[in-house]
Amino acid sequence: MVDLAFSTNAYTRHSLPEAVRRIADHGYAGVELLGDEPHAYFPEFDNVARDDLIKALEETGLSVSNINANTATGYYDDAPPSSFFEPSIIQADDDARAWRVEYTKRAIDLAETVDAPAVCLATGRPLPGTPPEEAREYLHESLGEILDYAEPRDVDVGIEFEPELLIENTDEVLALTDEIGRDSLGVNLDVGHAAVYGEDVVKSIRRSAGSITGVHLEDIVGGRRGKHYHRIPGEGDLDFRAIFDALDDIGYDGFATLELYTYPDEPDRAAREAYDELSQYV
Known part of the structure; x- marks a missing residue:
């Protein structure tokens, strides 16, 4: 049976404990924690912040579905354009790549602390001057170190593919997991990313x-080859009945997490309406 969770990345105008409490008010069984500013940006996420988070989780009874470590925007004081995934684990700069590997380890530490099953991670884009073949070497090297750290802590790592990243579709992410060949590496499957890439x-x-280590849900207008803008389920063209039927058919019994960071001005409305739309399927 699939359970619904909601990501705190919709609540970036609220503290992390407040986001957890608000999500619980809407009936969700789980919460995904944003591993970035303004919630758990790990160089600044201290013991006090951790304890405040644990208190909110205990009060609400929410389980943690995933630690979302796709971005680390707090790294930059003045971020360059399209820096969402930088510094990435495929950066040619050794120091920047090592920083991101260590950052991911801190996400794994948080996952272990709050008993989350997984951390999700995006590969980033190959930057100018870094051919894809070289980027893949960095990817394998980085993942090896990350998985060595994650496995003793019983935390899985899910690669989230996205159009225009080094790993951008289902073929590529499954080929990567085959190449790495470790059970702790899987797929954080974002249904909207598959749709906008043109996949069924x-x-x-x-x-x-x-x-599948986790699932991200949002609606997309246009479905296949649609515009990549996360919408509340029911406002786009995805067939959520078919999506949940497929998850049931393959025996997936984890969380499906709503990722609606596009609603920072009205996260409660997004959380409420998404739950109302999708609760019929779980």
């Missing part, structure tokens, strides 16, 4: 059976 979302789910 149900087929992507079925092909990923046994490898």
